[in-house]
Amino acid sequence: MSVLAQAIPAPQTDYTTIIPELIVLGTGLLIVLMLAIRRFSNIGWYALIAALGFAAAGIVAYVDLWPEVTDGAATYAFSGMVAADGFSTFVVILSCVAGVLAVLLANSYLKREGLDKAEYFALLLFSAAGVQFMAMANNLVMVFLALEILSVCLYVLSAWNRDKFASQEAGMKYLLLGAYTSAIMLFGISFLYGGTGTLNIAALAQFFARNVLENQGLVFLGMALVVVGLAFKIAAVPFHMWAPDVYQGAPAPVVGYMAAAAKIAAFAALFRILFLGLSAMEVDWKPLLWGLAILSMIVGSLLALVQSDVKRMMAYSSISHAGFIAIGVAAASAEGMSGALFYLVTYTFMIAGAFAVIDCIGRKDEQYTKYEDYRGLFAREPLLAAILTFFLFALAGIPGTSGFVAKFVVFEGAAEGGQWALIGIGTVAAVIALFFYLRLIVLMYMQDSTERPDLAETRARVAAGPAVVLAVTVAATVLLGILPQGLLDMAGQAVFAL
Amino acid sequence: MEFLQTPPDPDAYIVLAVFLFSIGAVGFLVRRNAIVMFMCIELMLNAVNLSLVSFGRALSDLSGQILVFFVLVVAAAEVMVGLAILVAIFRRRARASADDMSSLKG
Amino acid sequence: MELHDYLPILVLLVVALLFGTVSRGLSALLHPRDPTPEKLDPYECGIVPERDNPERFPVQFYLVAMIFIAFDIEVIFLYPWAVLVRRLGVFGLVEMAVFVAIVFVAYGYIRREGVFDWAPRKKLDRTLLLQRYRREAEAARVASGASETEAA
Numbered sequence: 001m002s003v004l005a006q007a008i009p010a011p012q013t014d015y016t017t018i019i020p021e022l023i024v025l026g027t028g029l030l031i032v033l034m035l036a037i038r039r040f041s042n043i044g045w046y047a048l049i050a051a052l053g054f055a056a057a058g059i060v061a062y063v064d065l066w067p068e069v070t071d072g073a074a075t076y077a078f079s080g081m082v083a084a085d086g087f088s089t090f091v092v093i094l095s096c097v098a099g100v101l102a103v104l105l106a107n108s109y110l111k112r113e114g115l116d117k118a119e120y121f122a123l124l125l126f127s128a129a130g131v132q133f134m135a136m137a138n139n140l141v142m143v144f145l146a147l148e149i150l151s152v153c154l155y156v157l158s159a160w161n162r163d164k165f166a167s168q169e170a171g172m173k174y175l176l177l178g179a180y181t182s183a184i185m186l187f188g189i190s191f192l193y194g195g196t197g198t199l200n201i202a203a204l205a206q207f208f209a210r211n212v213l214e215n216q217g218l219v220f221l222g223m224a225l226v227v228v229g230l231a232f233k234i235a236a237v238p239f240h241m242w243a244p245d246v247y248q249g250a251p252a253p254v255v256g257y258m259a260a261a262a263k264i265a266a267f268a269a270l271f272r273i274l275f276l277g278l279s280a281m282e283v284d285w286k287p288l289l290w291g292l293a294i295l296s297m298i299v300g301s302l303l304a305l306v307q308s309d310v311k312r313m314m315a316y317s318s319i320s321h322a323g324f325i326a327i328g329v330a331a332a333s334a335e336g337m338s339g340a341l342f343y344l345v346t347y348t349f350m351i352a353g354a355f356a357v358i359d360c361i362g363r364k365d366e367q368y369t370k371y372e373d374y375r376g377l378f379a380r381e382p383l384l385a386a387i388l389t390f391f392l393f394a395l396a397g398i399p400g401t402s403g404f405v406a407k408f409v410v411f412e413g414a415a416e417g418g419q420w421a422l423i424g425i426g427t428v429a430a431v432i433a434l435f436f437y438l439r440l441i442v443l444m445y446m447q448d449s450t451e452r453p454d455l456a457e458t459r460a461r462v463a464a465g466p467a468v469v470l471a472v473t474v475a476a477t478v479l480l481g482i483l484p485q486g487l488l489d490m491a492g493q494a495v496f497a498l
Numbered sequence: 499m500e501f502l503q504t505p506p507d508p509d510a511y512i513v514l515a516v517f518l519f520s521i522g523a524v525g526f527l528v529r530r531n532a533i534v535m536f537m538c539i540e541l542m543l544n545a546v547n548l549s550l551v552s553f554g555r556a557l558s559d560l561s562g563q564i565l566v567f568f569v570l571v572v573a574a575a576e577v578m579v580g581l582a583i584l585v586a587i588f589r590r591r592a593r594a595s596a597d598d599m600s601s602l603k604g
Numbered sequence: 605m606e607l608h609d610y611l612p613i614l615v616l617l618v619v620a621l622l623f624g625t626v627s628r629g630l631s632a633l634l635h636p637r638d639p640t641p642e643k644l645d646p647y648e649c650g651i652v653p654e655r656d657n658p659e660r661f662p663v664q665f666y667l668v669a670m671i672f673i674a675f676d677i678e679v680i681f682l683y684p685w686a687v688l689v690r691r692l693g694v695f696g697l698v699e700m701a702v703f704v705a706i707v708f709v710a711y712g713y714i715r716r717e718g719v720f721d722w723a724p725r726k727k728l729d730r731t732l733l734l735q736r737y738r739r740e741a742e743a744a745r746v747a748s749g750a751s752e753t754e755a756a
Contacts, residue, residue, distance in 0.1 A: 007691055007692075007693055008688065008691045008692055008693075008696075010692075010693070010695035010696075029706065029709055032709055032710065032713050033709050033712070033713075035713050035716060036709065036712030036713040036715070036716045037712070037716075041739075041742070041743075041746075140565075141561070141564065141565050141568060144565070144568065144569075144572070145568055145572070148572045148575070148576070152572075152575055152576060152579055155576075155579055155580075155583070156579055156582075156583075159583045159586070162586055165587070168583055168586055168587050169587075171583050172532065172580070172583050172584070172587065175576070175579060175580050175583065176526075176532065176535055176536075176539075176580070179536075179539045179576050179580070180523075180526055180539055180542075182572075182576075183519075183522070183523075183539055183542035183543050183546060184523075184542075186543065186546040186569060187519055187542070187545070187546050187549070189565070190515075190546050190549045190550045190553060190562070190565075191549075193550065193553055193554075193557075193561070193562055193565075194508075194512070194549070194553035194556070194557075197557045197559060198559075198561070199561045199562075199565065200561075216609070217609035217610040218609065218610065221610060512613075513612070513613060513616060516613050516616065516617065517616065517620060520617055520620060520621075521620075524621075567680055567681065567684075570677060570680060571677050571678065571680060571681075574673050574674060574676075574677040575674060577673065578670045578671075578673055578674050581666065581670050582670060585663060585666050585667075589663075
């Protein structure tokens with residue numbers, strides 16, 4: 001009895017390190033609580049609350065945490081479950097920005113489609129918290145939990161349009177394949193645990209520093225399976241099968257958010273596990289990432305050439321972008337990783353803007369997403385066509401846009417590691433990518449040869465939310481293309497402060 | 499209680515876990531019924547749990563068992579969301595086969 | 605990388621696969637084939653069903669079952685806590701209170717969504733009906749207002 005009565009000292013809980021996450025989660029809970037007690041008939045109020053929550057979390061992270069973490073070393077909290085450092089804070093701020101854009105995109109969409117339920121915003125907040133915890137995770141338990149918080153929310157969001165079978169099919173496919181790869185990743189985690197005896201990422205690094213492995217097969221297998229699980233989330237070839245179906249079926253505002261959020265989270269986890277935890281096994285995981293990067297860039301670009309649906313084409317384009325970002329991680333250097341972070345920021349803006357346009361052009365039920373519907377778009381909707389052209393050029397990486405700078409810094413990181421082959425293949429892939437973006441652009445500017453009375457009658461309407469998103473994303477893409485230095489410094493600080 | 503004191507041979511448990519995991523993984527790929535696919539995922543997750551617990555026992559470390567708790571809860575949440583989507587699909591189509599889900603193709 | 609340490613498991617995997625394919629293949633080769641139309645029917649006697657079950661099925665059962673799974677499994681966190689509740693002291697109590705509060709928020713939401721309303725519609729009490737009537741009238745008013753502004 002004496003043993004049972006002995007007090008266990010309360011673990012160190014430094015709540016100040018997770019204030020942004022607490023704000024985001026708290027806002028999500030507040031929305032659920034409001035739904036349980038008293039409901040507003042207009043979901044605009046919930047959108048406002050969610051946007052304020054994201055903004056507050058982002059501002060707190062930037063004003064309160066950012067100066068601290070860039071000065072000193074990482075602080076560990078909650079018995080080493082989470083780490084607050086420059087990297088995690090950078091990703092937290094980025095996820096808040098992505099969240100605000102997603103809320104602005106969703107509000108008008110939900111009203112237009114008659115799907116206006118406030119749970120959407122709660123799910124957005126929870127999924128963003130998943131991204132943030134993923135970036136902070138210093139323990140494989142935390143990686144798994146954060147990944148699932150993110151994924152389960154995204155499954156539901158993908159299936160949000162209950163009136164459209166394609167949306168539910170997308171959600172179901174995403175869920176089945178996502179759960180399958182989660183299980184594979186978990187098996188990898190269990191092998192890593194069995195091989196090293198710890199789930200703590202910092203302790204993993206110490207373990208490799210102290211011991212020479214006799215049983216390396218186990219650890220290698222574990223590492224490979226974890227990479228497979230995370231490669232699925234970023235939709236890297238050959239684990240990309242879900243992406244085209246989900247991108248095509250899921251609501252456009254969801255895709256505009258999901259494409260960025262899932263990539264941010266999975267690359268953050270890859271960075272934490274490989275770069276911080278398993279840096280001793282660099283020789284082993286570098287080839288894996290090389291393979292993923294090369295396959296994703298080439299296969300994604302080639303398959304995007306033959307698509308006839310814009311959302312599906314964007315899926316393959318996002319696969320090839322995943323390949324470019326993976327170059328930065330495969331460089332296994334601070335330069336490469338800060339390049340990847342910069343790339344993720346620019347991608348977040350570009351993809352949100354592109355899907356805002358796709359949503360507006362799709363109109364009710366997103367019925368106009370085929371290439372055929374984009375033929376002669378410039379004559380009908382000059383402004384939207386011009387904006388989409390701009391985003392497609394940015395995604396292709398035309399100089400003057402942020403997409404070019406992003407590709408440049410990632411290649412720079414690879415060049416410092418002397419990985420010229422990777423850069424060569426990346427350049428080829430970028431040229432192929434230019435072709436499939438150009439194909440859509442040319443189609444938009446072609447004279448309307450076929451009569452489309454259905455399209456001519458109803459102009460695409462740009463509601464206030466998407467209009468703000470378009471303004472912000474265009475501005476960000478131009479600004480980061482011309483004056484990238486501020487953000488580049490920030491991304492550099494985020495990684496070098498480790 | 500003698501056998502509880504002697505540390506078990508972890509290899510046997512890991513081999514069993516790999517077997518279970520493979521059955522689940524292959525089953526997921528060959529079966530087309532969504533509910534059976536869920537069952538296969540559950541089998542894979544339980545194989546993971548078995549390996550985590552036996553690694554934890556072999557290492558005399560508790561963190562593996564703690565992860566098992568979370569795996570169980572997350573698996574339930576995942577299946578719940580999956581079944582909810584399935585019910586929504588069921589309401590319009592009375593079957594739950596993956597072959598029916600082919601409206602999205604390039 | 606020394607994968608050969610893990611060779612036994614690979615061997616077992618191969619053996620498992622072989623066992624499956626070989627026994628399946630053997631039974632396909634050896635089993636007697638004598639199909640008659642009757643044997644291929646779903647039932648050898650009785651009426652062959654021509655269509656799937658009727659569409660109507662009570663969603664309530666599924667909802668309650670799914671929610672049961674979730675709340676049932678949440679209890680798993682209570683067990684280790686209950687074993688150590690004395691030793692964890694105030695900290696443990698507060699943490700668990702927060703956890704339970706979050707679960708109760710979910711419960712309140714589900715209740716409000718009407719998952720536990722099993723009564724047939726006509727038995728709903730009058731205040732609820734009145735509320736709904738008012739809501740619908742309000743919605744109709746808003747809808748007509750919206751169309752007017754659009755027309756303007």
